[in-house]
Amino acid sequence: MVTIKDVAAKAGVNPSTVSRVLKDNKSISQKTKDKVRQAMAELGYVPNVAAQMLASGLTYNIGLIFPPLLTPDRLSEPFFMQILSTITSEA
Incomplete structure (x- = not known):
């Protein structure tokens, strides 16, 4: 299973940057977003919804x-x- 850390290493950014890209944070440049999304696609990264809910405290x-x-x-x-x-x- 591909992790945020794997995507970050491939894209040459910090894992926190990958997390911000996933949340479409406005503070991340479009160039960085594109680079991270490209790394996600190449690695076949799929966000873990259960982990996101656990981290955010929202279970819906x-x-x-x-x-x-x-x-x-x-x-x-x-x-x-x-x-x-x-x-x-x-x-």
């Missing part, structure tokens, strides 16, 4: 608490389906 998960007497088959009832549908569309 929503927890739901339903009554204890609610059985799994009742989740398909229209009332609960509407709740789940609304949460999904608004999230």
